[in-house]
Amino acid sequence: MSDRPAPSQDAMIFLDGVSKHYPGQAKAAVSELSMEIKRGEFVVLVGPSGCGKTTTLRMINRLVEPTRGRIFIDGKDVTHADVDSLRRGIGYVIQQIGLLPHLTIADNIALVPKMLGMKRTDRRRRAEELLELVGLDPAVHVGRYPKQLSGGQQQRVGVARALAADPPVMLMDEPFGAVDPIVREKLQMEFLRLQASIRKTIVMVTHDIDEALRLGDRIAIFGPGSRLAQFDTPLAILSNPADDFVRDFIGSGAPVRRLSLLKVSDVLASFPSDMPSLANAIEVDAGETVHRALELVLASGAEGIEVGGAGGTSRYLDLQSLLTAAAQPTKVLS
Numbered sequence: 001m002s003d004r005p006a007p008s009q010d011a012m013i014f015l016d017g018v019s020k021h022y023p024g025q026a027k028a029a030v031s032e033l034s035m036e037i038k039r040g041e042f043v044v045l046v047g048p049s050g051c052g053k054t055t056t057l058r059m060i061n062r063l064v065e066p067t068r069g070r071i072f073i074d075g076k077d078v079t080h081a082d083v084d085s086l087r088r089g090i091g092y093v094i095q096q097i098g099l100l101p102h103l104t105i106a107d108n109i110a111l112v113p114k115m116l117g118m119k120r121t122d123r124r125r126r127a128e129e130l131l132e133l134v135g136l137d138p139a140v141h142v143g144r145y146p147k148q149l150s151g152g153q154q155q156r157v158g159v160a161r162a163l164a165a166d167p168p169v170m171l172m173d174e175p176f177g178a179v180d181p182i183v184r185e186k187l188q189m190e191f192l193r194l195q196a197s198i199r200k201t202i203v204m205v206t207h208d209i210d211e212a213l214r215l216g217d218r219i220a221i222f223g224p225g226s227r228l229a230q231f232d233t234p235l236a237i238l239s240n241p242a243d244d245f246v247r248d249f250i251g252s253g254a255p256v257r258r259l260s261l262l263k264v265s266d267v268l269a270s271f272p273s274d275m276p277s278l279a280n281a282i283e284v285d286a287g288e289t290v291h292r293a294l295e296l297v298l299a300s301g302a303e304g305i306e307v308g309g310a311g312g313t314s315r316y317l318d319l320q321s322l323l324t325a326a327a328q329p330t331k332v333l334s
């Protein structure tokens with residue numbers, strides 16, 4: 001038996017000491033990187049330019065062949081497996097979208113199903129279903145050509161195309177990078193809703209820490225030379241940055257960003273259950289974010305929040321306690 005590390009039961013992607021040394025380059029682009037991504041997890045790779053994010057992503061579907069190390073998908077070592085069948089199980093979305101201009105939207109989406117031998121009528125139905133899924137009206141868009149769509153719409157079609165063969169894994173390289181900030185935020189939110197229903201294993205590259213915090217179940221922060229500086233949930237990273245590099249990278253807004261990730265229930269956990277009641281409290285759900293709770297308190301002029309309520313089991317927290325607890329970086333770990 002080999003004593004090399006093996007993926008755990010719930011791992012969908014497992015990188016074992018993977019390196020990439022491009023020919024002619026003095027330094028490796030990615031060096032001895034190991035990471036495990038669980039089934040159904042949305043992991044975001046983030047870090048400064050040139051730290052090896054895209055190289056790492058492309059080694060997963062072997063668009064870039066690793067120089068050393070092993071790659072496992074769903075428990076199987078695919079380091080030397082047939083590339084075509086590997087890629088059939090992996091959707092790939094890039095910033096430049098790459099829709100074919102002479103094909104209709106339906107035909108663009110159905111490219112892979114066609115390659116796999118799906119019948120014309122079934123392909124059409126699949127394209128319509130996917131357009132619906134990504135929030136585009138099939139009746140309007142199915143017969144259009146890429147240039148008749150806005151940037152944001154084209155990006156949605158790119159996502160639909162990547163989903164066409166229903167791959168368990170999706171790789172996305174700056175998928176929302178080419179659209180303006182408002183469309184970008186809308187696409188991010190839509191994508192989160194979509195992911196809640198399809199639960200793919202997703203690895204996404206971005207250089208935007210806010211996008212990473214908003215989307216990722218876990219975030220891998222790469223330092224120079226592909227050093228994995230921290231790989232954890234957004235809340236844990238904001239609460240306990242691993243080192244000065246991570247602290248600098250997430251920037252000065254961490255305490256405020258945490259408010260949008262922290263739940264009222266997280267904060268309540270650090271108080272005794274018999275806090276005095278408040279005469280003027282606003283009712284808030286325990287699953288609400290602290291950010292939203294603060295908004296409600298400030299807008300209503302209440303003294304604090306009341307959580308629960310049924311059967312006289314309400315718990316109360318005044319504004320000051322809410323703020324103090326929300327500002328405690330080490331108390332809360334998801």
Ligand SMILES: Nc1ncnc2c1ncn2[C@@H]1O[C@H](COP(=O)(O)OP(=O)(O)OP(=O)(O)O)[C@@H](O)[C@H]1O
Pocket residue numbers: 022023025028029047048049050051052053054055056207
């Ligand atoms: N095809 C290539 N040939 C030679 N060197 C390359 C190639 N692709 C990337 N590199 C180098 O490898 C390093 C990592 O590049 P990579 O694109 O993976 O980084 P990145 O973190 O995705 O950067 P960015 O955020 O700027 O896209 C860089 O120094 C880059 O110049």
